[in-house]
Amino acid sequence: MKWSQFFNTSIGKKLLVGATGLFLCSFVIVHLVGNLQLLLNDNGEAFNTYADFMAHNELIQLVAWGLKVAVIIHFWVALQLTFSNRKARPVKYAVNPGNQTSSWFSRQMAIMGSILLVFLLIHLKDFWWAMHYGDLPKGNFGGKEMTDLYSTVYTAFTTQLWLVFLYVIGMIGLSFHLIHGFKSAFQTFGLNHVKYNGLINFLGVWVWGILIPIGFALIPVIIYLKH
């Protein structure tokens, strides 16, 4: 089987979705730890220094473009799979089993992924695009002139309550997506082993599915409440 054929089979496509998905899972941890610096009471010195480093370090920039490619592959291949899965059942059942045979989360991957995508586009436009191509205020932090992303974030969340809500909804989407998605990726790689399933399930549900999304969602909420 040629590579082109291999990655066009159902399992080959799922591998692409699973691998890019886990890569993105590794990203959200780094992103959360970095962004929690927004909550430090230092007028943005730590966060801005971090943001400046992330925006100018070449290795980081390379990984950042890799992330965007991963998002596109993850979205595009998952979309193809979703459509072919829908097509596989041309006549629907009159009665469906609901939660009797599968978890609700496992059936909502496409919808939660779509919520995440909308969130991601708005998020990138507001902060990533603005940071790289926009005209943001500058400031002097730690003796260096740099973009003041910190105050941009504070302005955004303290003046636009709807944006705070959008972020909370986006993170609910992330939570529900990862509760199933994280462990599902391991199953797709064939990693199903009685000695590790408990750990994978725990990490997927509690760390990536609940803890990390709550951590992200708290940032805009706390910023809004602080002002």
Place this chain on the structure above:
Amino acid sequence: MVHYNMNLTLKVWRQKNAEAKGNFENYQVSEISSEMSFLEMFDVLNERLINEGKEPIAFDHDCREGICGMCSMHINGRAHGPWEGTTTCQLHMRAFKDGDTITVEPWRAGAFPVIKDLTVHRAAFDRIMEAGGFVSVNTGNAQDANNIPVAKDIADEAFAAAACIGCGACVAACKNSSAMLFVSAKVSQLALLPQGQPEKKSRVLNMLAQMDKEGFGSCTNTGACEAECPKEISLTNIARLNREFISAGFTYEK
């Protein structure tokens, strides 16, 4: 178990042939014994329909012992009905109460076209088996015990995979109409044993390619197949299928 009789309303999918547009028809059945099997209840109804000069309801069945894999009804949204690890023929009417309305549909999948009423064409499974679900050489008579060493737990696992009767409940239960549980059982029963080793790479690649070609969906690991499988085939088989497919895809030269 206390015996009781019940009156039921059946909402059954009727479809003249593969091309016809089907619809649900309602039937009242009375004095159904709690000790009847689900198919016996259909026998009673069909006998009445024949006596009334009407077309009986077509449904698949053969052994009625839960081992042949022919029966295939989607009952109240559940493949083979509400009981776990049970085929439709082994489902008994004590699963229902007097006055219940029961909706009965055929397996729904593009790869399983309806032949008539509740009967679907499952030849797609045969073609997947023909693509590689076998050992090509004659293995001769049964070997003496321990002639080929196989660990007991591995033999048990292979046997559990081989319990698949190919009924198609996994496809019927899956929201994507995926046949992964079936294919994984058929790949696993050979991949686990020494006799399956020489052809293991071409087998998994060919069977999966055929599965995709038949128009089954892909697996999203919801676990609905495992929940509905009358032979309780485990999801670990799907993980094994993925492993076999990935390692064959990365290393097989053809």
